[in-house]
Amino acid sequence: MTHEDDMNDPANTEAxxxxxxxxxxxxxxxxxxxxxxxxxDLGPLAAFRGRFIGRGFNVIFRPNSxxxxxxxxxxxxxxxxxxxxxxxxETLSFASALGTVPNRGxxxxxxxxxxxxxxxxxxxxxxKPGPPxxxxxxxxxxxxxxxxxxxxxxxxxxxxxxASIPHGATVCAEGTYHRFDRSPKIPPINITPVEAxxxxxxxxxxxxxNNAYTSRIPQDLxxxxxxxxxxEAILAxxxxxxxxxxxxxxxxxxxxxxxxxxxxGPLTGGGTxxxxxLEGNPRPNARAARMIATFWIETVEHTxxxxxxxxxxxxxxxxxxxxxxxxxxxxxxxxxxxxxxKPLTKPVDLKVWTVQIQYSQTVFLNFLGLLWPHVSVxxxxxxxxxxxxxxxxxQTRSERTPVIAPA
Numbered sequence: 001m002t003h004e005d006d007m008n009d010p011a012n013t014e015a016x017x018x019x020x021x022x023x024x025x026x027x028x029x030x031x032x033x034x035x036x037x038x039x040x041d042l043g044p045l046a047a048f049r050g051r052f053i054g055r056g057f058n059v060i061f062r063p064n065s066x067x068x069x070x071x072x073x074x075x076x077x078x079x080x081x082x083x084x085x086x087x088x089x090e091t092l093s094f095a096s097a098l099g100t101v102p103n104r105g106x107x108x109x110x111x112x113x114x115x116x117x118x119x120x121x122x123x124x125x126x127x128k129p130g131p132p133x134x135x136x137x138x139x140x141x142x143x144x145x146x147x148x149x150x151x152x153x154x155x156x157x158x159x160x161x162x163a164s165i166p167h168g169a170t171v172c173a174e175g176t177y178h179r180f181d182r183s184p185k186i187p188p189i190n191i192t193p194v195e196a197x198x199x200x201x202x203x204x205x206x207x208x209x210n211n212a213y214t215s216r217i218p219q220d221l222x223x224x225x226x227x228x229x230x231x232e233a234i235l236a237x238x239x240x241x242x243x244x245x246x247x248x249x250x251x252x253x254x255x256x257x258x259x260x261x262x263x264x265g266p267l268t269g270g271g272t273x274x275x276x277x278l279e280g281n282p283r284p285n286a287r288a289a290r291m292i293a294t295f296w297i298e299t300v301e302h303t304x305x306x307x308x309x310x311x312x313x314x315x316x317x318x319x320x321x322x323x324x325x326x327x328x329x330x331x332x333x334x335x336x337x338x339x340x341x342k343p344l345t346k347p348v349d350l351k352v353w354t355v356q357i358q359y360s361q362t363v364f365l366n367f368l369g370l371l372w373p374h375v376s377v378x379x380x381x382x383x384x385x386x387x388x389x390x391x392x393x394x395q396t397r398s399e400r401t402p403v404i405a406p407a
Contacts, residue, residue, distance in 0.1 A: 015051075015091040015092075015093050015120050015121075015122035015138075016051070016093050016120070017093045017094070017095045017118055017119065017120035017140070018095050018096070019095045019096050019098075019118065024098075024099045024100075025098060025099050025100050025101050025102065036100055036113055038100075039097065039098075039099045039100045039113075039115050040100065040113050040114065040115040040145065040147065041115070041145075042097055042115055042116075042117070042145055043145050043157060043159070043177070044159070044177050044255040044257060044297055045097075045115075045116065045117050045143050045144075045145055045159065047255075047297045047355050047357075048094045048117045048119065048143055049094050049096075049117070050093075050094060050382060050383070050384055051091065051092070051093045051094075051382070051383040051384055052091070052092045052093075052094075052357055052380035052381060052382055052383060053089075053090065053091050053092075053331055053380060053381065053382075053383040054089075054090055054092075054330065054331050054357075054378050054379045054380035054381055055087070055088065055089055055090070055126075055245075055329050055330055055331065055378065055379065056087075056088045056089075056090055056123075056241065056376065056377050056378025056379065057085075057086070057087060057088060057230075057234065057238050057241045057376075057377050057378075058084075058085070058086035058087075058088050058123070058125075058136070058137075058375070058376045058377075059083070059084075059085055059086075059191050059235075059238055059373070059374065059375040059376075060083075060084050060086075060365075060372075060374040060375075061081050061082070061083050061084075061191075061193060061204070061365065061372035061373070061374070062081065062082055062084060062286060062365070062372075063080065063081060063082075063285060063286055063367050063368070064079055064080055064081050064082040064215060066078060066080075070082045070215070070217065072215065072216075072217070072219055073219055073220075074212060074213045074219050074220075076213055076214060076215050079214075079215035080368055081204070081206075081215065081367075081368065081372070082206070082215045082216065082217060083204065083206035083207070083214075083215065083216045083217070084216075084217045085127065085216070085217065085218065085221075085230060085235075086125045086127050086136060087125070087126050087127045087224075087229055087230070088123050088124065088125060088126065088136070088376075088378065089123070089124045089126045090121065090122070090123045090124075090378050090380060091121070091122045091383070092119060092120075092121050092357070092380055093119065093120045093121075094117050094118070094119050095117065095118040095119070096117075097115055097116065097117055098114075098115060098116045098117070098118070098142075099115060100113050100115065101113060101114040101115060101116065101144070105151075106151065108150065108151050109149060109150055109151035112146070112147050112149060113147070114144050114145065114146055114147070115144070115145055116142050116143055116144035116145060117142070117143045118140070118141070118142055119140070119141055119142070119143060120138075120139070120140050120141075121137070121138070121139040121140075121141070122137070122138050122139075123136055123137035123138075123376075124136065127218065137165075138166060139163050139164065139165055140163075140164055141161060141162050141163035141164060142160075142161070142162045143159065143160070143161050144159070144160045144161075144162070145157055145158075145159055145160075146158045146159070146160055146174070152267075152268055154267070156176065158174055158175060158176055158267060159174070159175060159176070159177055159257055159259065160172065160173065160174045160175075160259070160269070160270070161173045161259055161293070165288075167278070168274055168275030168277060168278050169272060169273065169274050169275070169278060169288040170272070170273045171261055171270075171271075171272050171273075171288070171291050171363075172261065172269065172270045172271055172272075173259040173260055173261045173270050173291055173292075173293065174259060174260070174267045174269045174270045175257060175258045175259030175260055175267065176257075176258055176267075177255055177256060177257045177258070178255070178256055179253065179254070179255055179256075180253060180254055180255070180256055180296075181252075181253045182251065182252065182253065183246060183249070183251040184246075184251065184254065184256065184296045184298065184358075186239050186242050186243050186296070186358075186360070187239065188237040188239055189237055189238055189239045189360060189362065189373075189375060190236075190237070190373070191207070191235075191236075191238065191373045191375055192204075192207065192373070193370045193371065193372045193373065194370065194371050194373075195369070195370055195371070196289075196366075196370075196371050202370055207235060207236075209221050209225060209230070209231070209232050209235050221235075228328070229329070238360070238375045238377050239360050239377060241377050241379075242296075242358050242360060242377050242379060244327055245326075245327045245330055245358070245379040246298075246326075246327075246358070246379070247326075247327065248326040248327065249300055249326050249356075250300065250301040250302075251298050251299065251300055251301070251356075252299045252300075252301050252353065253298075253299050254296055254297050254298040254299050255296075255297045256294060256295070256296055256297075257293075257294065257295040257297070258293075258294050259292070259293050259294075259295075260290075260291070260292045260293075261290055261291045261292075262290065262292075272288045272289065272290065272291060274287050274288055283367075284366050284367050285367060286365045286366070286367045287365065287366040287367070288363055288364075288365060288366075289364045289365065289366040289371060290363070290364045290371070291361065291362070291363045291364070292361070292362050293359060293360065293361035293362070294359065294360050294361075295357060295358070295359045296357070296358040296359070297355065297356075297357055298355070298356040298357070298358065299353050299354075299355065299356075300353065300354050300355075300356045301351060301352075301353055302323050302333075302351070302352045302353070302354065303349050303350070303351060303352075304321055304323070304335065304337065304349070304350045304351075304352050305347050305348070305349050305350075306319065306321075306337065306340070306344065306347065306348045306349075306350060307344070307347055308343075308344045308345055308346055308347060309340060309343055309344045316339055317339065318336035318337055318338055318339065318387070318388075319336070319337040319338075319339065320334070320335070320336060320337075320385070321334075321335040321336075321337055322334055322335075323335060323352075330379060330381075331381050333354060333381055333382065333386065334384075334385040334386065335352060335385065335386050335388055336385045336386065336387045336388060337350070337352075337388045337392065338388060338389070338390045338392070338393070340393055341393055350388075350392050350393070351392075352388055352392060354381070354382065354386055355381075355382065356379065356380065356381050357379075357380040357381075358377075358378070358379045358380070359376075359377065359378060360375070360376075360377045361375070361376045361377070362374065362375050
């Protein structure tokens with residue numbers, strides 16, 4: 001199934017999240033004079049609006065119970081873990097901003113006010129040819145922006161992601177953000193299991209892409225290797241998928257969000273929590289021990305060519321334009337360009353900037369005395385048609401239209 005077929009598949013279910021139109025927090029501080037005049041600025045989270053859709057890659061080592069072992073086409077010796085690989089399709093939906101969220105201070109810290117965006121993430125497995133297999137991941141949560149504080153002493157605003165995972169884990173990951181210019185430098189990431197204290201790596205036979213007789217799903221990766229969807233480079237470093245997705249794009253800048261559940265300075269909040277089954281007794285079954293993630297909110301520049309339009313063709317309706325994905329397997333963009341102010345006698349090139357989200361996330365699962373990386377990456381673009389402002393027809397060489405959010 002191509003990405004165009006996928007977008008037009010009537011059986012393709014959409015994940016949507018929304019708040020009641022009249023919902024808003026009502027801050028009740030002890031002194032009326034400290035009530036904010038308007039909700040706190042969302043900062044980089046302002047880009048999180050509407051619905052995004054895209055493709056990605058998922059890597060997870062999980063226990064292979066000898067009581068209920070995984071069913072593998074080629075029999076292998078008893079192995080205590082299995083490596084599962086998923087090509088993924090993802091929908092990430094954002095609701096409206098929460099507004100002014102009051103948090104009470106204590107003796108040496110006045111009240112603070114947060115703002116944030118609820119989200120719903122749904123991921124399908126599209127590894128096998130044919131219709132996607134729904135339901136490998138669903139995650140409701142919140143992205144929040146936190147002001148700088150004296151207690152704790154945080155000199156800059158921070159961002160926090162609070163998420164719930166149906167397998168029995170919740171995470172609270174806090175971190176910082178900063179701007180970047182041009183295309184981002186996405187670092188490599190290692191999927192090899194590691195011993196928590198000594199940091200010793202324990203490579204697995206399943207990490208060999210050419211081994212079809214190993215504890216892995218899928219076992220035989222030869223067809224994926226030929227198609228380029230799972231290669232040696234991707235299996236060794238899943239962030240390769242992110243770099244491949246943007247290699248032919250013009251990215252003019254953006255914002256990096258770096259978050260973690262680590263309770264280490266300077267940010268002492270965050271953590272993971274697991275149900276009793278995951279925690280296990282006396283040893284964990286598969287406890288989510290730690291999560292780190294990086295989100296790149298990117299500004300992508302497109303050159304859109306509009307063909308000549310005569311008097312009778314210039315109507316007061318938007319021009320529908322499809323921006324083809326620059327990398328195989330990625331998703332096309334759909335633009336609604338306002339009608340030109342006058343007839344066009346020759347083709348016109350317009351510059352349009354849109355928002356794109358890329359992320360790389362690692363959850364370390366604790367079982368069998370090791371930390372096993374569970375890595376997820378994806379590249380996401382607005383799902384709904386993007387309404388281009390009228391100013392697109394009046395650009396000069398020194399002007400740039402603002403980043404365009406989903407309509």
